Every structure is written in C-alpha cells, then in structure tokens.
Amino acid sequence: MIEQQAVVLRPVTAGDAARVAALLTDEGYPVGSSGIMGRLERFASDYSRVIVAEIDGEVLGFVALHVLPRFEHDDRIVRVLALVVDPGVRERGVGHLLMAEAERVGAEVGAAFVEVTAGHHRPDAHHLFESLGYDGSVTAYLRKRL
Secondary structure (H helix, E strand, O other), X not given: XXXXXXXXXXXXXXXXXXXHHHHHHHOXXXXXXXXXXXXXXXXXXXXXXXXXXXXXXXXXXXXXXXXXXXXXXXXXXXXXXXXXEOHHHOOOOHHHHHHHHHHHHHHHOOEEEEEEOOOOOOHHHHHHHHHOOOOHHHOOOOOOOO
C-alpha cells in the first residue's frame, strides 16, 4: 500500500495533460496532449470534474466524473466516466482513493448514488469496483453506435 497521507488529490491542470494522455494511451485509448486539453475544456463545468492523484508531483492516476440530474427522481447521480491508475502502482490503494473522492463529490452534491461502467475485457476493474461495494448485477446498459 502507498501511504495514503502522501497521496494528494487535486483538480487536473493543463500541466497534467501529457501525463493524463499517457495514462489513457496505455489503457488502449490513444490520445495526445492536445486531445486531453480539448476534453478538459469540455469538462470546465460545475458538473464535471477530473481529479488526479499524485505523490511528490508525479501523477499516478485520475478519475473523470460528471454529475447528472435524474428526471424520474428529484436527485442526482455521479457518473464515473474514466478511472485510470498507473500499472506500476495498481493494487496499492490509489484507485480506492480516487473512487472515495468520487463518492465524496457525490455526497457533496446530494447524489443518490455513484455509477461506473467497466468493459467485460477489464476484470481487474470489475474486481476493484465490487471490492468497493459496487453492484455489478444492475447492468441495464444498452448502447447504439451513431
């Protein structure tokens, strides 16, 4: 485990774009720094956040989330859109800290729950989310490519 006191959670900055791009590219989602800068511009909202975890200035991972109002209920949900942790520090608590931050944001905005998706090809991600109490049996997610 990494000493959790040593990990700093903070909002992403433009200076993190290259590192965030490298982390996403390593996960199979190739993107350059300029692509990340464009995404960060689209995330410049009270309802979107990208939070990085760092130690001594080195970004170890990040979580990107969006707060959505629900129509069928008078509340909100937090949707985790991306969670990436450097492979060299996985299984050391960084993902747990980032997800705890997503949950903290959810509590702050009065969200009913946090939801996250993980592809079937990512069993480690499923294991992480289930170990944190996320219920994998509530999948009712359908998608159509446009």
